[in-house]
Amino acid sequence: MTPQPQRSTAAIRRTTTKGATSHSETPDQQEKDRPRETAGHSPPIRAAVVGTGGISKEHLGFLAGRASAGPVEGRIRLVGVCDLSEVAATYAARQYEADAAFTELDSLLDSAMPHVVHVLTPPATHVPLVTKCLESGADVICEKPITSTAAELRQLLAVADRTGRRLMESHNYRFNRTIRAIAQSIADGRFGTIREVEIRIALPVTDPDGRFGDPNLPNPIHDMPAGVLHDFTTHFGYLVLHLIGPARFDRIGAAFSSHQDHPLFAYDNLDAILIGRRIIADKPTGPPVHARLRFDAGAAPDTFTVCVRGDRGWTETDIFQPYVREVIPRPVGSQLSPIVNHVVNGAGLVRDGVRNVGRKLLQDNPYEGLHHMLDKTYAALADGSPLPVSPDDMIATSELVDQLLDERHRL
Amino acid sequence: MTLKIFITGATGFVGSHVVAEAVRRGHEVTAVVRPSSSQDPTVGRPSVNAARIDLRSKEGLADAVSGHDVVIHLAAAKAGDFAVQFAGTVVATENLLGAMAESGVANLVGVSTFSVYDYLGMRPKTLLDEAAPIDRSPARRDEYAQTKLIQEELFRRFGEVDGRRLVVLRPGMIYGAGNLWHALLGAEFGSRFLRIGAKATLPLTYVENCATAMVLAAERLTDTETTVDGETINLVDDNLPTQRSYAEAVMARTDTPPSIGIPWAVVRTAAGALAKGNELLLDGRAKFPGIAVPDRLHARFKPLRYTNAKAKRLLGWSPRYQLTEAIDRSVSAQETS
Numbered sequence: 001m002t003p004q005p006q007r008s009t010a011a012i013r014r015t016t017t018k019g020a021t022s023h024s025e026t027p028d029q030q031e032k033d034r035p036r037e038t039a040g041h042s043p044p045i046r047a048a049v050v051g052t053g054g055i056s057k058e059h060l061g062f063l064a065g066r067a068s069a070g071p072v073e074g075r076i077r078l079v080g081v082c083d084l085s086e087v088a089a090t091y092a093a094r095q096y097e098a099d100a101a102f103t104e105l106d107s108l109l110d111s112a113m114p115h116v117v118h119v120l121t122p123p124a125t126h127v128p129l130v131t132k133c134l135e136s137g138a139d140v141i142c143e144k145p146i147t148s149t150a151a152e153l154r155q156l157l158a159v160a161d162r163t164g165r166r167l168m169e170s171h172n173y174r175f176n177r178t179i180r181a182i183a184q185s186i187a188d189g190r191f192g193t194i195r196e197v198e199i200r201i202a203l204p205v206t207d208p209d210g211r212f213g214d215p216n217l218p219n220p221i222h223d224m225p226a227g228v229l230h231d232f233t234t235h236f237g238y239l240v241l242h243l244i245g246p247a248r249f250d251r252i253g254a255a256f257s258s259h260q261d262h263p264l265f266a267y268d269n270l271d272a273i274l275i276g277r278r279i280i281a282d283k284p285t286g287p288p289v290h291a292r293l294r295f296d297a298g299a300a301p302d303t304f305t306v307c308v309r310g311d312r313g314w315t316e317t318d319i320f321q322p323y324v325r326e327v328i329p330r331p332v333g334s335q336l337s338p339i340v341n342h343v344v345n346g347a348g349l350v351r352d353g354v355r356n357v358g359r360k361l362l363q364d365n366p367y368e369g370l371h372h373m374l375d376k377t378y379a380a381l382a383d384g385s386p387l388p389v390s391p392d393d394m395i396a397t398s399e400l401v402d403q404l405l406d407e408r409h410r411l
Numbered sequence: 412m413t414l415k416i417f418i419t420g421a422t423g424f425v426g427s428h429v430v431a432e433a434v435r436r437g438h439e440v441t442a443v444v445r446p447s448s449s450q451d452p453t454v455g456r457p458s459v460n461a462a463r464i465d466l467r468s469k470e471g472l473a474d475a476v477s478g479h480d481v482v483i484h485l486a487a488a489k490a491g492d493f494a495v496q497f498a499g500t501v502v503a504t505e506n507l508l509g510a511m512a513e514s515g516v517a518n519l520v521g522v523s524t525f526s527v528y529d530y531l532g533m534r535p536k537t538l539l540d541e542a543a544p545i546d547r548s549p550a551r552r553d554e555y556a557q558t559k560l561i562q563e564e565l566f567r568r569f570g571e572v573d574g575r576r577l578v579v580l581r582p583g584m585i586y587g588a589g590n591l592w593h594a595l596l597g598a599e600f601g602s603r604f605l606r607i608g609a610k611a612t613l614p615l616t617y618v619e620n621c622a623t624a625m626v627l628a629a630e631r632l633t634d635t636e637t638t639v640d641g642e643t644i645n646l647v648d649d650n651l652p653t654q655r656s657y658a659e660a661v662m663a664r665t666d667t668p669p670s671i672g673i674p675w676a677v678v679r680t681a682a683g684a685l686a687k688g689n690e691l692l693l694d695g696r697a698k699f700p701g702i703a704v705p706d707r708l709h710a711r712f713k714p715l716r717y718t719n720a721k722a723k724r725l726l727g728w729s730p731r732y733q734l735t736e737a738i739d740r741s742v743s744a745q746e747t748s
Contacts, residue, residue, distance in 0.1 A: 054494040087505045088497065091561060209491065215447035216465040361697040 043075035045381060048112050048138075050105060050129060051120035052083040052092045054211060055143060058367045059118045062374045064096040072378040080112035105129060109136040116141060116381060122220030123230070127152055130167065134159045139166040139381060141374070144234040148224055150398035157391050168377060168387045169394045171238040173304075175376070176369030178317040178324050179239070182308060185315060186243065190328055192312030197243045198292040199236055199306050202299035206262045218264055225405050226256065227266035229295060233404055236293045237397040238389075240274070243308050244291065246396070248284035249276035254404045255411035259298060268297035271411075272404055293404075304366070319366050322359070323352035416629055417476050417516070419443040419466060419507065420485035422450040425522075425585055428622035429483060434458055436626055441479060443486065466503035469510065477514035481629045482507070485522045487562070493554045500558040501565070508569045517575045520628045521566035525583045525614055525645070526556040530709040538716045539614070541581070541643045551706040576640040578632050582621050583614030583647040583717065587737070588744035590618075591661045595711055596654055597670070598702050604668045607702065608675035609655040611714035614647045617737035620730035621646055627726040639725050647717045648730040648737075654712075660734060664742045675712055682708045 047063050049056060063078045082102040083089040093101035102108040109117075109132070117133040119126060119142040126146055133140045134156075146169040147153045153169075160167040173179060186194060205212045205228050212219050212228045224230035241247065254272040258265055272293040278286025304319040313328030325348065330340040358364075376388040403409060416433050420426040421442030430452050433440050440459045442452040443466070453459045462475040466486055476482065484507060488499025511519065528539060529546040537543075549557045563579060570577030584595050595613055597606040616624075624646050631639045652660065661667065682703050689697045701707040722728045732740065 054492070057494070085502050085505060087501055087561070087565065091497070091501070211495070216445045217467050361699075362693065363696065363698045 043072075043382060044077035045072070045075060045378060046079045046113060046115045047076050047118065048078070048080040048082065048108055048114035048116070049092070049098075049118045049120060050082045050108070050133075051122075051143075052081065052085070052088045053120060053122075056092065056120050058370050059120060059141075059374070060092060060096040060098075062371050063118075072375060072382055075382065076378060079114050080108045082108040105132060109133065109138065114138050116378075119143065122223075123148065124220055124223055127156060130156055131159050134163045134165045134167065137163070137165065139168075141168050141170065141377060143170050144172075145169075145224065145230055145398075145401070146394065147398065148230070150395060150402050153394060153398045157395070160391075166381070166387060167391070167394075168389050169234075169397075170370065170373065171234075171242075171389045171393065171397070172367065172370035172373055173235055173319055174238055174242050174369065175373040175388070176319055176322070176366065177372075178319065178322045179242075179306065179369065180372075181324055182306070182315050182317060183242065185326065186308065186310075190312070190326065191308060191310030191314060193287050194244055194289065194308060194310045195287070196290040196292070196309040197240050197306070198294075198309075199239055200294040200296075200303060201232055201235075202296050202301070202303040204300070204302075205297045206260050206265055206268055213262070213264065215264055222264055222266070226401075229256065229267045229270055230401070232295050233270070233293075233401045234397060236272075236295075237400040237404075238393065239306060240291045240293070241393070241396050241400065243306070244278070244289050246279040247276050247286075247289050248279055249274040249289075249291070249400070249403065250284070251275040252403050252406075252409040253411045254293075254409050256405075265297075270295040270404075274400075274403075319369075321356055323349055323356075325349070412630075412634075414438045414480045414629060414633060415441070415478065416626075417441045417443070417462075417479040417482040418485065419482070419503075420487065421452055421461075422448055423485065424587065424590060425582075425618055425621060425625075426485045427452070428587075428618050429485065429625050430456075430459060432619070432622040432626045433483075433629075436630075438626070438629075441475065443475070466506055467498050469506045472506055472510035473513040476507070476510045476516050479516050481518035481520060481633050482511060482516060483520040483522065483625055483629055485625075487522075487555075487559065489555060491554070493557065496554040496558045497561075500555075501561045504562045504565050508565060511569070512572075518629070518632050519566065519569060519575070519577045520625060520632060521563070521569075521577060521579045522625065523563050523566070523579050523581045523643075524555075524559050525581055526552070526710060527560050527563055527581065528710075530713050530715075531706050533709075533713065533715060535714050536716060538718060539645075540718050541645050541721055546706075549706075551704055552710065553701060553707055556710065570641065576632050576638060578628050578639045578641075579643045580625060580628055581643065581645045582624075583616050583645070585616055585618050585621050586741070587618030588741040588748065591665060591738065591741055591745075592667060596658055597673075598700075599668075600671075602668065604670040605702075606654070606658060606670045606672045607678050607708075608712045608714070609653065609672060611654050611675065611712060612651050612716060613654060613657050614715075614717045615651060615657070615734075616646050616648050617730065617732050617734075617741075619740070620648055620732055620737070623731065624722060624726055624728045627728050631726055642721075642725060644722050644725060645717070645719065646722055646728075647719050648732075648734070649719065650733060651717060652734055657734070660738055664738055665745075675714065678702065678708065678712070679705075 078098040080100050081089050081093040081098045086103050089101035117138045117140050119129050123145050130140050207213045221228050221231055252274050256267040257269040258267050259269050274291040277284040277288055280286040302320055307316040315326045317324050325345045327341045330337040332340050380387045416438050421430050422444050430440055430442050442461050444461050444463050446463045453461050488496040527545045529544045549560055566579055597604055631637050682705050685703050686705050689695050
């Protein structure tokens with residue numbers, strides 16, 4: 001990609017706001033014109049996508065208004081799609097009715113002048129691309145893992161701060177229907193004080209026909225410190241912190257293994273235990289909390305289960321085949337509660353089974369949370385309210401991933 | 412005249428036969444092989460070189476293709492989701508054509524497919540020849556048809572530049588060892604096979620016949636006297652069988668899964684009703700298996716007529732093996748392997 005002179009933020013505002021030609025270009029006025037952290041974008045918000053890999057169809061589908069049913073539906077304009085492959089960029093632009101296709105990020109930023117850029121490229125490219133987007137005056141939504149370390153993330157957040165732009169990493173599964181339901185139940189105190197979160201993912205990532213297992217053109221994720229597992233440790237990190245709440249883990253044991261001895265894969269299995277305390281008033285003096293994280297490329301069928309246990313009850317879900325089971329004290333007393341839990345959960349499983357048939361037929365997939373997250377993100381970008389994934393959320397997640405990968409914590 | 416031919420997809424079901432045929436006809440071949448492939452097409456063939464390249468990456472491609480008289484581009488992804496097939500078929504073709512342009516290789520035999528035609532819009536028993544319309548709105552077709560249609564666009568764009576020559580070949584269903592029981596007969600249903608229809612003519616071409624046509628196309632394209640530049644040519648064999656006669660010929664020689672026959676009219680009507688219901692009640696959002704989607708169903712089972720007159724006229728091709736002998740050769744090859 002070729003270097004490009006930076007355009008002034010005043011120029012961005014002038015061009016992207018119809019009829020606003022009276023904007024001065026004095027430095028003071030430029031500063032005034034630059035949208036601030038709390039200032040929203042006037043609709044339509046000009047959005048662009050960089051990278052047209054597998055996940056792009058979810059972002060592009062949302063932006064094209066096909067997946068959105070939220071508060072910003074119809075208020076987004078897809079002004080550009082960029083990919084190193086011209087045919088990929090052109091096809092995506094045509095398919096999702098973008099204004100233009102680009103093969104160079106500089107051209108996209110200069111010509112399309114997006115308010116928001118979705119960076120969906122391989123993780124190793126995130127730092128330079130995100131930096132360039134922020135410095136051009138655009139807010140950025142970036143696929144996870146946004147960086148390989150928390151230190152790199154802090155650098156990016158510093159760029160966002162310096163440029164007055166907003167940066168958000170996708171923590172998509174936090175926004176899936178069942179995870180939102182569980183988070184609400186936790187907030188309502190249905191399970192009491194949360195003591196433990198257990199997350200298990202089973203996916204055949206080493207399958208040679210899959211996107212990670214192809215030996216001919218290895219997926220760039222293999223270059224990350226934990227290889228393919230880096231992709232999943234981000235999910236583990238934000239889900240644990242979201243469901244447990246702010247916590248500091250001072251005892252961590254993480255066993256990264258390569259059980260299948262696949263030459264491409266640094267690891268295909270993770271078994272990690274985290275023990276710590278909830279943070280209260282900035283200090284880890286709250287109740288003790290445990291987290292158990294499991295990833296297994298050899299287990300079947302595909303699974304993404306989340307189980308949360310408190311001192312009153314527990315709940316579980318599977319993000320891939322959504323259901324919610326809750327075992328809690330029922331009004332019938334402790335003797336009959338187990339029976340009522342069985343009956344209620346049995347009925348719930350039947351209901352969710354029927355729902356899942358409908359989901360299958362209607363092509364709903366586990367990325368429904370991504371669409372919900374983007375709805376909230378664009379609503380926040382429009383009215384200047386806080387983004388659904390805050391810088392603190394991102395740093396806490398990234399630090400937790402760093403801890404998991406720290407050699408001192410390896411089993 | 413000996414040609415230097417660059418063949419992509421060279422270790423695949425069709426490509427391996429194209430390499431063999433090119434060698435048999437005295438040409439020098441560079442066979443493109445994926446880096447991880449355990450196959451070595453050079454063994455016992457002094458006139459074959461291997462280029463271990465993944466076409467989804469531009470790395471080394473221009474150097475590898477440089478100096479060749481013609482490219483036969485067979486490589487394509489036939490499985491995986493849209494992103495996988497887009498990368499393996501469309502991006503791979505973009506990279507190859509870019510490398511050809513960069514290194515001055517001007518002749519391209521682009522291998523497309525019968526899948527690009529607009530079957531739903533055709534009347535039953537229509538003659539499907541090269542003039543038949545291609546599918547202009549393939550959103551409901553499978554990933555293979557969608558990506559091959561984009562690939563054809565790239566072929567055409569390449570051929571539009573002065574000094575370049577292009578012939579697009581559209582083979583029908585290519586059968587042979589390992590691919591005798593194919594998608595135009597029906598679909599797997601548990602441990603059984605649903606045979607859909609019986610009387611439709613199958614647009615088949617036996618893999619060795621098809622390979623001959625592809626090498627002939629490369630020869631004709633580079634021959635200024637007989638060039639087929641700008642042509643699109645369908646490839647089907649002579650004396651095409653019906654679904655029933657083909658299935659019986661295969662079943663007589665091989666172990667085949669137990670099958671259940673369903674009339675074409677029944678499946679067509681059911682899929683049509685399902686599609687109507689989907690449109691009316693669910694705004695077309697429901698996703699059904701391929702044989703329940705009219706656009707895909709018609710592409711596989713609609714009774715049509717076919718011709719190979721243009722291939723014979725322009726390529727001087729005459730399919731060497733008839734059905735019975737082709738099946739015998741396939742079964743022998745399967746037993747040997």
